[in-house]
Every structure is written in C-alpha cells, then in structure tokens.
Amino acid sequence: MKRMTMIEAIRSAHDVAMEKDEKVVVFGEDVGFFGGVFRCTAGLQEKYGKSRCFDTPISELGIVGTAVGMAAYGLKPVVEIQFADYFYPAYDQIASEAARLRHRSAGQFTCPLVIRMPTGGGIFGGQTHSQSPEALFTHVAGLKTVIPSNPKDAKGLLLAAIEDPDPVIFLEPKRLYNGPFDGHHDRPVTSWKKQEESDVDEGYYTIPLGKARIVQQGSDITILAYGTMVHVAQAATKQANIDAEIIDLRTLLPLDIKTIEKSVKKTGRCVVVHEATKTSGFGAELCAIVQELCFYHLEAPIARITGWDTPYPHAQEWDYFPGPKRLAKALLNTMETK
Amino acid sequence: MKRMTMIEAIRSAHDVAMEKDEKVVVFGEDVGFFGGVFRCTAGLQEKYGKSRCFDTPISELGIVGTAVGMAAYGLKPVVEIQFADYFYPAYDQIASEAARLRHRSAGQFTCPLVIRMPTGGGIFGGQTHSQSPEALFTHVAGLKTVIPSNPKDAKGLLLAAIEDPDPVIFLEPKRLYNGPFDGHHDRPVTSWKKQEESDVDEGYYTIPLGKARIVQQGSDITILAYGTMVHVAQAATKQANIDAEIIDLRTLLPLDIKTIEKSVKKTGRCVVVHEATKTSGFGAELCAIVQELCFYHLEAPIARITGWDTPYPHAQEWDYFPGPKRLAKALLNTMETK
Amino acid sequence: MSEPIKPLSLHVPEPGCRPGDEPDFSDFEIPKAGQTRMPEIDAEPQDMRDMAFSIIRVLNKRGEAVGPWAQYLDVDRLKQGLEHMMILRALDNRMMSAQRQGKTSFYLQSLGEEAVACASQMALQKGDMNFPTYRQAGLLIANDYPLEMMINQIYSNKEDPLKGRQLPVFYSAKEYGFFSISGNLGTQYSQAVGWAMASAISGDNKIASAWIGDGSTSESDFHAALVFASTYQAPVILNVVNNQWAISTFQGFASGNAPTFAARGHGFGIPSLLVDGNDYLAVYAVASWAAERARRGFGPCLIEHVTYRAGAHSSSDDPSAYRPAGEGAIWPLGDPIERLKNHLIALDAWSEERHEQKSAQVLDQVKQAQKASEAIGTLTSGAHASARNIFEDVYETMPPHLVKQRQEAGC
Amino acid sequence: MSEPIKPLSLHVPEPGCRPGDEPDFSDFEIPKAGQTRMPEIDAEPQDMRDMAFSIIRVLNKRGEAVGPWAQYLDVDRLKQGLEHMMILRALDNRMMSAQRQGKTSFYLQSLGEEAVACASQMALQKGDMNFPTYRQAGLLIANDYPLEMMINQIYSNKEDPLKGRQLPVFYSAKEYGFFSISGNLGTQYSQAVGWAMASAISGDNKIASAWIGDGSTSESDFHAALVFASTYQAPVILNVVNNQWAISTFQGFASGNAPTFAARGHGFGIPSLLVDGNDYLAVYAVASWAAERARRGFGPCLIEHVTYRAGAHSSSDDPSAYRPAGEGAIWPLGDPIERLKNHLIALDAWSEERHEQKSAQVLDQVKQAQKASEAIGTLTSGAHASARNIFEDVYETMPPHLVKQRQEAGC
Numbered sequence A, B: 001m002k003r004m005t006m007i008e009a010i011r012s013a014h015d016v017a018m019e020k021d022e023k024v025v026v027f028g029e030d031v032g033f034f035g036g037v038f039r040c041t042a043g044l045q046e047k048y049g050k051s052r053c054f055d056t057p058i059s060e061l062g063i064v065g066t067a068v069g070m071a072a073y074g075l076k077p078v079v080e081i082q083f084a085d086y087f088y089p090a091y092d093q094i095a096s097e098a099a100r101l102r103h104r105s106a107g108q109f110t111c112p113l114v115i116r117m118p119t120g121g122g123i124f125g126g127q128t129h130s131q132s133p134e135a136l137f138t139h140v141a142g143l144k145t146v147i148p149s150n151p152k153d154a155k156g157l158l159l160a161a162i163e164d165p166d167p168v169i170f171l172e173p174k175r176l177y178n179g180p181f182d183g184h185h186d187r188p189v190t191s192w193k194k195q196e197e198s199d200v201d202e203g204y205y206t207i208p209l210g211k212a213r214i215v216q217q218g219s220d221i222t223i224l225a226y227g228t229m230v231h232v233a234q235a236a237t238k239q240a241n242i243d244a245e246i247i248d249l250r251t252l253l254p255l256d257i258k259t260i261e262k263s264v265k266k267t268g269r270c271v272v273v274h275e276a277t278k279t280s281g282f283g284a285e286l287c288a289i290v291q292e293l294c295f296y297h298l299e300a301p302i303a304r305i306t307g308w309d310t311p312y313p314h315a316q317e318w319d320y321f322p323g324p325k326r327l328a329k330a331l332l333n334t335m336e337t338k
Numbered sequence C, D: 001m002s003e004p005i006k007p008l009s010l011h012v013p014e015p016g017c018r019p020g021d022e023p024d025f026s027d028f029e030i031p032k033a034g035q036t037r038m039p040e041i042d043a044e045p046q047d048m049r050d051m052a053f054s055i056i057r058v059l060n061k062r063g064e065a066v067g068p069w070a071q072y073l074d075v076d077r078l079k080q081g082l083e084h085m086m087i088l089r090a091l092d093n094r095m096m097s098a099q100r101q102g103k104t105s106f107y108l109q110s111l112g113e114e115a116v117a118c119a120s121q122m123a124l125q126k127g128d129m130n131f132p133t134y135r136q137a138g139l140l141i142a143n144d145y146p147l148e149m150m151i152n153q154i155y156s157n158k159e160d161p162l163k164g165r166q167l168p169v170f171y172s173a174k175e176y177g178f179f180s181i182s183g184n185l186g187t188q189y190s191q192a193v194g195w196a197m198a199s200a201i202s203g204d205n206k207i208a209s210a211w212i213g214d215g216s217t218s219e220s221d222f223h224a225a226l227v228f229a230s231t232y233q234a235p236v237i238l239n240v241v242n243n244q245w246a247i248s249t250f251q252g253f254a255s256g257n258a259p260t261f262a263a264r265g266h267g268f269g270i271p272s273l274l275v276d277g278n279d280y281l282a283v284y285a286v287a288s289w290a291a292e293r294a295r296r297g298f299g300p301c302l303i304e305h306v307t308y309r310a311g312a313h314s315s316s317d318d319p320s321a322y323r324p325a326g327e328g329a330i331w332p333l334g335d336p337i338e339r340l341k342n343h344l345i346a347l348d349a350w351s352e353e354r355h356e357q358k359s360a361q362v363l364d365q366v367k368q369a370q371k372a373s374e375a376i377g378t379l380t381s382g383a384h385a386s387a388r389n390i391f392e393d394v395y396e397t398m399p400p401h402l403v404k405q406r407q408e409a410g411c
C-alpha cells in the first residue's frame, strides 16, 4: 500500500499494465518524453522504451485512428486525449469505428482500446479545458464509459479498462488529480496524500467495470453522482444535514442499474448531479431509468443539478459549477416535496 | 398552393430563400451541378450561379469550417451533410465553434448557419446511412435542432432556420422524403403527391422554431414523437385503438415544453418514441422533463420506445426500427399500468 | 503593381465536359509506356519527386511490356491476373442485375478499374493487411476469397459471414488480409497506418496497404494518415485510386490546383508514385516496389492509380446526369482487361478464342456461386441472420441493458 | 533485392538535444540574407517550388537590408515596428508576473517571435481579417488595439470585452480584424478560408490571414483549409508559425520526414514561402507579397515563419524538463527586436540610448495600462462580469429553458 494522488495511481496503473503485458502501448500528445501535461505517464518512456510509450503529432483523429489500427493488429493501445474538450476531432474514429468494429466485422476484428481524457472543470480552464462530454459517449453503442472519483478506483478501473476486450472511454476528473475537491473553492483542498482512502495497492488489481460504489448509506434520499460530484455530494449532504445515500456510479455504461434501483426504492427520492450541460446530459438518462424502475416508490420528482446549458465560463466558474450549495438546496427541496 | 414531396418542399425553401436574400449560399457534396444525391438542391446552381450554389470536396469538416467563416463574414450558409451519419468529422466545428462563437466573442461574431442532413433509417442503408444523431446536438449549448415530419413543416421550418441568427441543425427524415411512412414496411407507401396535407404554399412563409404541433388530440395518453415517428405514432394509435394525443415536437431545442406539459397533465400518461439508440437518446431528456413537470399527474412510468443500443443493422432493419407494433404494445402496456 | 484592384470572385472548378458535350481528354497528358524511371528501392524521397508527375506505364499500344518497370511477372501469373479481373467484372455484372431484381438493396462495382486492386493484391504477402474502401473487391478475388461468400454477404443471407449487419459489398475477411469496410469515407486510412505501426512496434514484417478514392482524399483521415506515416515511417502503402469522379463531383474538387494526388506526399517527405491504373503490369510493379520498400524498413509510399470509373458510382446513381455518356469509351488509358489480354496475345500466350472460352467459363463460375448463394437466400427471399444477431458482438460480453433489450425484442 | 528481411522497428523522432545536452543548431541550414529570389506576384505555383526550401531573409549580420525582398519599409514604419515588438515584449513580461501574482489564471507569451505577428499585421488593410491562435497578440498591438482592453481581458475584470467568458489572451476584436480565438487548435484555419471565400462570393476585396503553429498543422483543419483554399482559390494567407516546439514536443513530430512545413503547400498547388520569422523586414515583405497576390485574385499562399519559442509554452509549462535551457540564446536567427534595432542603428536612425529611452517609455505605457486595468479589477480582486453573463449570447434571444436556468442561478 502506498498513499498516492490520482495522478500517481493512474501512472502506477500504466506501469503495472505495461509490465504485465507487452502488448500495452501508451501514446498521445506530450505523453512520451515529458510524461503528459498532467504527468500521468511520467517515467514510462524511460522504463519501457520509445516504441511502447511515445509522443504524437497534435491530431486527436490520428491518435485514435492509429490506435484502432493497432488494436485490430492485436496490441492494446492506451491513449491520452490531452483534455476531454479535444476529443471532437476523434469522434468519428471513436463512434463510427472503434465502437462498431467488432459488430460490423462479426467479431473478426476487435478494438481493445482505452481512451483516457482529463474531464470537468474547476481549474479556471475556460470553455476549452473544462468540459464533461460523457453523454456523448454513453449514447454510442459499443463504448464503455468510466469515471473514477478517487485514486484507488482510478487505478483499479483503469486496469480493468485495459483488460477489457472493447473500447473504453476513461474520463479523469482533473480537479481530483491532486486532492478530493468538494466544490468549496474558497477552502483549501487537502492532498490525497493526507487521505486514508488514497492508500493504493502498488501491485496489479482491478475493479470491475459496471459496479457502482455506495459511498455512504442513507435512508432519506439517493444521490447519483460520479467523478468530482461524488465529493460535492458528500459536502452537500453534510451542509443540508440529510441522511442521504450517495452512489458513485464509477461506470456510466454499463450502468449498475441494480444498485441504483435498490437504493431509490429504499429512499423514495433521488437527485442526480453532474457538471455537464443539463439538456441531454447523462442525468437525463438516469432520470429516465429511475422513473421507469422506481415509479411507484418515488415520493418526489427526480431533480437534476448540473452545469448550465451554456459554454463553461472562465471568470464565472463558480457560478457555473454545480457546487454543494446548489446541491444542498436541491436536496432540501426534494425532501420537502410532497 | 402546390402538392409537394418533402424533397420538393425543401428545394422550394432554398429557392425562395435565395431569391429573397442574396446572402444565402448553398453548398455541400454533390449539391451543386447535380443538385444533391436526394435532389434537394436541384436547379439552384443553374438559377443562382456557381458562387451561390456549389459542389464541395468530400470534407464535412471543411464544409462546416468554411461555413462558419462565411457566416462570420456576414453570409448565410445553408450546407448539406450528405447523410447525418457523416457529421462526425464536422463535430468539432459544430460543437466547439459554430455553437459557441457568439458567446465567446460576446456577440462580436455570430454564426447564422443551417446544417441540413438526411436522418433516420428505413431505407436499408445499414449502419452508415441510417443513424439519428439528434441527441448529439441537443446536448450542445448554442445549437438549435429541428426535425420536420411533413413537406409543409419542412419548408416553413427550414425558412425559419435560415432566418435564425444562430446555428441550426436541420434533420430531414429521409424515409419521409417521398411519402409519409408509418412503419408498415410491408405495405405500399402513398406519395406525398396524394396527400392533402402536403399542399405547400409556393411562396415564402415560416413556421416558428420551438413550437410543437398537436397532430391529434386525445385524452388517454400522450405520445411525444418527431420525424418519421410521428407517422408511426399515428399508425400505432390506430392499431392499439387508443385515444392518444400525438405531439410532433418539430423542434427539439428549443423544446416546446408548455405544450408537452399541458398534454401530459391532461392525459396522465406518456410514451416517448424515437429511432435513435436508447441510452442517452433524446427520449431520456423528454422523460426527465416530463417526470419533473408532471410528476403528480403521471399514472404510469413514462415509456421509451426507441432503436436498440446497437449499430443499425442492414438485413434486420425491421427488427431494429421501432415500428407501430412495438409502439402499440407499449401504449397498451402504459395504459394498463396501475 | 499599381493596377487597380478588381473585385474578387469565387473560382469553382468545372470538369472538361458535361452531359451534351463531346467527351474530350485532349488535356490529359500521358507519357509513353516505358519512359518513367525506376528509383532504387531505398532512394530518398527528395531524390524522386519527379515520380509524382510522370505516370509509370509498362504496356504500350502494341501490348508490349517496356521500360524499367517491365520485369516482374511470368505468363502464368499474368493469366491468373487476367482471370481475376474477368471474374470481378462478371461478378459486378451479375450483381448489378441482382440488385435491379431486388435480390439485394445496393451494389457497387469496379468497372474499368479492375487492375488496380487485382494487381496490387498480387504484390502482397500472407499476413499483410489491406484497409480497403468499397471499390476494392478485386483484392478479395485476387486472394481467392470464395465468390459464394461474397454473394452471401451481398444478399445478407443466412450464410453471410457478417450476419446481415453490413451494407452489401462492405466485406470483411481477416484471414484474407481484408479489413472490415466502413461506410464513413477515409477512416480506414489512419487505421492502416496504425496497423503498420503495430507491426513495427512488434518487430514483425507485415505491411499494411491503405485504400482511398480521389474524392475521399479531402477527408481528414487522409491528412492524419500522412502525418503519422511520415513521422513514424510506418510500413504502409498509401493507395489513392483516382478514378476521376467522386459521385457527381469530378476529381478537380479534391485535387484543387494540384497537378496530381501523388504530389500530396511531397509535403510529408513520402515517396510518391503515379501509375497507370489500367495497366496491370505497371500496377503490379509499383505495388511490389512499394511493398518491398516498406517491408525492408524504408517507410511508407504513396501511390496514385490513375484510372476511370467506367460505371455508375453505385446502384443508386445515374451518371448521365453529370457527365457525357461516351467518356468512358474514349478514356485514354483504355480498359485494363483488354490491355492485359492484348499483352498476352502479343506474347503469343493467349488468343481471342481462348479469351472467349475463359469469359464463358468465368461467367459460369460466377453463376454457380450465385446459384448456390441464392439457394441459401437473398435479402428478400429466404431467412437472414436472426434479430438476435443485432445484439451480439456489440460487446464481447452482452451487458445487462442489452440482454434486457434483446428480451424486449423477443429474441 | 535478395537480402534477408530484418524485423521492422518503430521510428520515433528525437530532437537534437535534450536537457543536459549542449544546445546545438549546427544541422540547421540557413541561406545568407538576400539570396532567395522574389517571384512575380502572379507566378504559377509550379514555377516557385524552390521557395519552400530556401528561407527568405533580408537583414544580414551587419544589420543591412539586402536582396530582392529588401524594398518595402521607410524608417518611420520601421521605428513603429520596433515599438510594437517592444510593447508586446513588455506586456508579456508584466503579464507573466501578474499571472504569478495570481491576478489572472493563465498567460501565454510571444517571446522571441514578436516579429511574425507584428510585421504581418502591417501588410494587411482595414477590413481584412486575421484568424489567430493564442500566440498572435502582436497583431492587435500592431493594429493599435488599446493595451488596457487587452489587460482587461487577461484579468477577466468588469471591462473585459469578452465578459469574463474566455481564457486570458483568447481575445476577440472584430473592429481590429482579429477573429475570436478558440482553444481548439486548428479550427480557425478552415474558417479563415471560408471567410476569404465569402469575400470572393461577395465581390469584395478583403482577404483573410490564417494562423497556425507548427504542432497544430497535424490537426485536420489544416488539411481542410488547404483543400478548400486550393479548390476555390480563396484570397487567404495561410501562415504557419514554426517556433520549433509544440508543448514538450519538437517540430519533428509534426513535420515528420518533410524538410519544411512550407512544402505542405505543394501537394495543393499553393505557392509556399519560407521566411526568417525573426527578420521583421523579411516577414513584412513576404506578407505584403502574399496579401497583394490574394487581393488581386491570384489565390492563396502558404507562409512558413521560421522562428523559435524562446519562452515557456504558457504559464503552466516549464520547458527545462524537455529542452536545454540555453537553446534560445544560440538560436541562429537571433532575436527579432535586436535585429531590427541593429538595422535602424545601421541606418543611422537609431542608437542604443534611444533604444533604452524607448524601452523605458514602453514599459511605462504598459504599466499605465496595467494600473488602469487593475483599478477596474483582476480575476481575484474586484468584480467581474456578473453570472447573468453566462446565459447571455448563447443565442441571440434567450430561449425559455435558459431563462429558467438563469432564474435558478438567481440572476
């Protein structure tokens, strides 16, 4: 066990995966010599050589397109898109190619590929370093979508993603890289180094895709969250002084519907929270599923607390970010209803 | 008034728009000399000249990228993506650029741009000529998304889209180009030419974006549909012999929430139907909104009848397509619940 | 300059002739067969820039193989090549009819450009991988892929190896070095480069051969592929099939102001060759040269195959709306089957009679396959792969939500 | 060849030196100033391919302007140019400190490459439009955009013309011919071509000037822009600023096996020029030539500006992790300010003393602007545009769902 930041945990996942399986290759913009702008791949090139960890031209399309070809060859590419905001040029390769290769070739060709990208805001990155595009992946059949909320999960889920025989989108909440940010931007953040929960096994372990984690048990209301919002949910719960059950979804697709259903049937109330824009965000899917499965148990409408339907602003970051105050208000509101 | 197919109505919209405003320019793959693979722009190059209607290289990125520049210059580009399945290479220009230009430049630069694309299946087009990507646009703040279901609406909505000062995605259900297809693929389709409802004004008229149309009044259940599914809904209603209220949304964003809310509050039941894959489809957003606004009026969970979460198949097209049989079953099911 | 400035106007390219015009290729410059040089296999790209501007041709008007590139093939292989092209043409012919008869939804033929894929395949080895578009069926035929399997795919019948999922002609045949075809133009190009990089990373000797049409070179993947191929010196052949037309759009929209597509390679330091795509021997020679170069670690090559799409774009298209009907007949590089036939005759290894016999035999072979396939079923007759197949292979293991949907679908 | 085939291996480019190495540019070939020819303004692209391989330089080591390109600027404009570059450098300096002091979240400077944007802007006319990246602040300064407005944007304060929405230095200034900057690399390139096409469609005489970095040429928009510019002969200048580095990635990953970025134009029949980006006179001359060419309807040009990013990539970056610290100091094309200063001194129009005076004056000017701006506020002090601004300008008219969300946000 070693106390790791999320960056260190991700680096460690790469390391043990490359150690274990020489088919694992790692590349992306600034990923090789420098080790990534967030340093998630630092040291790998030195350790495993330039043909297993290398820099690329600045072409997200080229990164994913070549990775699809490599995966079809039999390698296991783990590539980085420098910020999730920059996945768009690669979308055709992701949605039309990686996601459908197994199906359209009736299993002749497969695409075991991991596409990592730092996601979310909270770092004053403005509209092109803050986006949360998860819903653009969950709508695409053939992809799996994962978002960890802490170092331990990050490593175990990333290793599971690398083992997975299909393409996995791995979204890393960049605001959590160094410490568990709960949305109180005016308070200092303590590093993961000071959190017990960030004791990470230095060896090889996986956390299965498709299994949610109950962050805290509760009986009044269920909060569905992932990534940074898991921590915001904890803060909001305290602030609202409510006995909430917080579920960290961890994998958005496949979704752990059973855990969700069980919880909402128990609490009878549900709030969904994410940073992405509201309309057609992943929260909509969660609402649709929950109302379908738990209709007769719901005592209040399911509320969505999300980013606004606008570009992510720079100076007004904290007016945009769905922080604990907004969430606490929604919790109390949902509790009061009916 | 003239009886027009949807293709003719769309062509007529281009014609009167170009006639009225010389800033309107029309381009895309095979759009110029040939008049488009679906002939929606036939005759325009001859009438308005090669610098107002022209063919392009096969680059959806280039089509939209140059259109953004032209719109910023002050022109009104109306461009065609040959099939909606091919918008992906242009997604960065659509989502990161067209959609955000006004906001990020604080109104200095704007992007009055219409991007037309044939959408949906039912023509044995396989996975790359059948997709319905509307939810990938509704999630992007700054875009409007429109889908007509008949020739009259197609023309009026397209003219409204061209007048609109912001970027509009205009999805044309290709299965409706020639006649109102209700999902009974085993029965002959009568041409629009034989339908009274396809009498189209030959002059200039608009149908405002953001206003739904009540296709038929009903008291038992509300069906939310758009595009081809409007016709499927009519067939399914007959088949199920139910007094359903069918709402043709026409514009997905901005959405006519008032009309939806009023209807569901009246009927107490709601079924949502679309061709796109289910997870994170636009139906999820509709469910989320309806359960929020009509929670206390709902007598049964809102059902979603959609394409499966798989690529769109070729030979099994009718197993994939959410036809009247599946919808009728869902209607009866939702009626029986509780 | 102090002349007054005139208002600008938009330049929009226009092909030489349109329906109603007399077809005319007099602007089209073609060097004589045998004139274009052959560089050393490891020549530096900058020392062979001329190769992008002068068409490599082997077969002259009299059917003789001449010049530095005329050196590779014996008569048996030539006959084999001729047969491949004849099979392809016969298959195209039958399938175009089958489509009109409603046995399938769609078809797309190689008419007039059969040599490009057929000859290129002969230059590859087992283990190499093609990343084709929809117009390279010749790769399969030249690699002895069973015709019946092709037709099963076209008919989406129960034996379709792709289980009815894909549009007709969107084959996939891993064992035959043929990558799954995508409907999205261009995407295979960067994938091919990645596959080739993977071979290099793995210390193997396999090479990739990527295919793209003239029109599709405008797509972004073309650029990404050239960038990555150049940077990592990937062992890949980047084929551009310039058949003069996209759908209704002539190649001038894609090439713009450039003299050739081959010239695109220069900005990337990629050796680029221009070849007479209707000259089986030239295509084979150039493909072999490029394959050898790649396999020996000298990096990628770009090959522009100059040919003509003699038929419609697809079964959904009618070219008489945008180009003169007689254009194909006067195409200056002729017909690939005729030219190889004449060569064999010039070598005294073939005759008109034998050719007719072969035609009949080939037609018979195709008919047999078609019959066998029709006995299984067509799109509209007989069963196809069941609805259950929609849900399979989306993932290796079907996740719960898909299991549920499959149940909902009643299968 | 019959030598045995060796296993392939992946070629991964590597810069000449890394931290710890002695910096070294001895491989970098530079022609003497004045040696590269000047083609006619309407020369055919194929007659000027050589221009993509030989750097156009005007200022020689002694500070004299020599050769065919040395003809455009009088002393007053030269002094103006020097001042622009000095202002830019002073601003960068102050803002880098301001960032470290927490007055803004981010900054990005032009250190070492000031001539590129400053001189290029002088070649444009009112009505023309630049489509810049984040490293062309020189365009604004050379066009007399108020410094205070720039700083207001950098500070996201209440007077920020972009209302706090954009990342610092992502300016937009329509009236100054400066298009809104996007964070997504490359997107502006095809937009610039579209803007230029619109000018041609409208029968106007405005031209566009597009900007991209060496690293970003790998993005798809670069390709789309070249295709469309070539096909429609759009009146656009396609600038590539080759400052040798992306972030930690040297230009060899983007250029691959190609000798220059300028060579990329050849595959599109676009005239392509290579210019010493640290030579104010050369940049101005080349930009004027290209602007004239475009404005007169002779179509697009590609210009590669050869320069060196002397500072960090941005305030978030530390280059000592990936390149030797001393590299900038020995960069063979020198410093643009020094070189123009020396030229003016050689012309007897300037002196070290006047230069120092000017430095002080310029610094004062920047400090004044900064002070004024700080009086309004910085990112962390004073008010910025209110939360209400998030919801405005998403659409021209706020749709109901946004009105509702704005109310929910309490504003």
Ligand SMILES: Cc1ncc(C[n+]2csc(CCOP(=O)(O)OP(=O)(O)O)c2C)c(N)n1
Pocket (backbone or CB within 6 Å): B029, B058, B060, B082, B086, C135, C183, C184, C185, C212, C213, C214, C215, C216, C217, C241, C243, C245, C246, C247, C309, C313
């Ligand atoms: C991304 C994308 N855009 C558009 C199309 C529609 N389309 C199919 S084939 C074709 C023309 C391709 O021309 P070319 O590349 O020259 O190939 P050819 O058909 O001549 O072999 C077009 C525009 C597509 N399939 N994919």
Ligand SMILES: Cc1ncc(C[n+]2csc(CCOP(=O)(O)OP(=O)(O)O)c2C)c(N)n1
Pocket (backbone or CB within 6 Å): A029, A058, A060, A082, A086, D135, D183, D184, D185, D212, D213, D214, D215, D216, D217, D241, D243, D245, D246, D247, D309, D313
């Ligand atoms: C689409 C996209 N991918 C990646 C990035 C991250 N990024 C920002 S700047 C940069 C390097 C750009 O290098 P270059 O084009 O040479 O410009 P320079 O910074 O040298 O001026 C990268 C990779 C981005 N902003 N956008």
Ligand SMILES: [Mg+2]
Pocket (backbone or CB within 6 Å): C213, C214, C215, C241, C242, C243, C244, C245, C246, C309
């Ligand atoms: Mg073609």
Ligand SMILES: [Mg+2]
Pocket (backbone or CB within 6 Å): D213, D214, D215, D241, D242, D243, D244, D245, D246, D309
């Ligand atoms: Mg750079």
